[in-house]
Structures are given as C-alpha cells and as structure tokens.
Amino acid sequence: DSGVTQTPKHLITATGQRVTLRCSPRSGDLSVYWYQQSLDQGLQFLIQYYNGEERAKGNILERFSAQQFPDLHSELNLSSLELGDSALYFCASSVLGYEQFFGPGTRLTVL
Amino acid sequence: DAKTTQPTSMDCAEGRAANLPCNHSTISGNEYVYWYRQIHSQGPQYIIHGLKNNETNEMASLIITEDRKSSTLILPHATLRDTAVYYCIVMVGGTSYGKLTFGQGTILTVHP
Numbered sequence: 001d002s003g004v005t006q007t008p009k010h011l012i013t014a015t016g017q018r019v020t021l022r023c024s025p026r027s028g029d030l031s032v033y034w035y036q037q038s039l040d041q042g043l044q045f046l047i048q049y050y051n052g053e054e055r056a057k058g059n060i061l062e063r064f065s066a067q068q069f070p071d072l073h074s075e076l077n078l079s080s081l082e083l084g085d086s087a088l089y090f091c092a093s094s095v096l097g098y099e100q101f102f103g104p105g106t107r108l109t110v111l
Numbered sequence: 112d113a114k115t116t117q118p119t120s121m122d123c124a125e126g127r128a129a130n131l132p133c134n135h136s137t138i139s140g141n142e143y144v145y146w147y148r149q150i151h152s153q154g155p156q157y158i159i160h161g162l163k164n165n166e167t168n169e170m171a172s173l174i175i176t177e178d179r180k181s182s183t184l185i186l187p188h189a190t191l192r193d194t195a196v197y198y199c200i201v202m203v204g205g206t207s208y209g210k211l212t213f214g215q216g217t218i219l220t221v222h223p
C-alpha cells in the first residue's frame with residue numbers, strides 16, 4: 001500500500017460524457033502527478049501540481065483539466081470523452097520529486 | 112531529461128540474481144538514475160535511485176558506471192513476484208519538478 005488513494009477504481013461511461021477522477025496523496029506530500037497508461041501509448045505524464053499550483057504539463061489534452069485543492073487532494077476532469085481516452089489513470093505523490101508513490105489507478109472505459 | 116535504452120525483455124530463474132542493464136549516455140551531471148517497476152497494471156513502484164555512487168536498499172542494488180553512462184539494477188534473489196516491467200528513468204531530483212518519462216522498459220520474467 002503506497003498511501004495514495006484513487007477513486008473510483010473503475011469507471012464505465014459513454015462517448016461525449018464528462019468524468020472526474022480523484023486522488024488523495026500521501027500525508028505530507030505536496031506534489032501530485034497524473035499519468036495516463038494506454039495500450040498504444042504506454043505510461044505518459046499528464047500534469048503535476050505542487051501545493052495547489054500547476055507545476056508541469058505533459059501531453060495533456062485540452063479536454064482534460066486538473067486541480068489541487070487546499071487539502072492537497074487532486075481531481076482530474078476528462079470531458080467530451082472519446083473511445084481513445086480509455087486507459088488506466090494513475091496518480092502519484094512525492095515530497096521533492098525523488099521517489100514518487102503511485103496509487104492503484106482508475107480504469108476508465110469509454111463505450 | 113536524458114533518454115535511456117533498455118533491453119525489451121529478460122528471463123531469470125527463481126532464486127538467482129537478476130541484472131537489468133540501462134544505457135543513459137546523455138545523462139547530465141545533476142540527473143539521477145531512477146528505477147521503477149510495474150507489476151501487471153498495478154501502479155508503478157519505486158525501487159531505488161542514485162546519482163553516482165552505488166546504492167543498495169532492501170529491494171535491490173544499483174550499480175552506476177564511473178562515467179555514469181550506464182547502470183545495472185540487481186535483484187539479488189529474484190522471486191516469481193518480481194516478474195514485472197522495469198523502467199530505468201533519468202531525471203533531475205530533489206526539486207519540486209519531478210515528472211517521470213517512462214520508456215518501454217524491460218519485461219522481466221522470473222521462471223520457477
């Protein structure tokens with residue numbers, strides 16, 4: 001158990017819909033990272049927040065957005081969903097970017 | 112971040128040492144070598160990291176060559192539960208910027 005929690009574990013939705021994935025980092029970790037893992041793209045970094053502020057952005061689509069709240073939990077919002085958005089979404093947290101602790105992931109299926 | 116090159120797959124007998132190589136010839140002086148693994152769709156798991164000295168923890172040892180252009184992750188007594196994809200990542204550490212760039216990794220299969 002890494003100490004990072006993600007909800008929900010599984011999500012099935014239809015194209016065009018909007019979903020929110022939630023992540024609670026380890027106690028004391030200020031950084032939260034979001035990664036997407038699809039069969040054809042592998043593990044890809046999406047976005048990082050540090051103490052409430054966006055710190056780094058990767059290959060995140062404009063239809064996707066994220067935020068980190070004052071209690072440090074984070075949410076990843078995916079809108080206008082397409083079939084290709086089906087993937088595992090992982091959240092990770094860290095103190096200073098040495099080791100990142102990953103959550104169990106949310107499996108998103110878009111039908 | 113520097114790029115890394117790893118073999119696509121490796122096999123290892125249970126109980127033997129697994130030695131996973133990684134090339135990172137363009138590594139910069141302030142970049143660390145990190146190793147993570149992912150066991151079948153679980154969240155990636157941090158294993159170890161190092162700058163230039165060899166490192167050891169309860170999971171593995173990391174050997175970094177003197178010129179820092181390559182490294183080897185050693186699992187001293189591999190078990191079936193070590194079957195996973197192992198990722199070697201080079202990244203500046205110790206800052207609030209820490210995105211991990213995952214390559215294809217090495218699929219390690221541990222056989223009975």
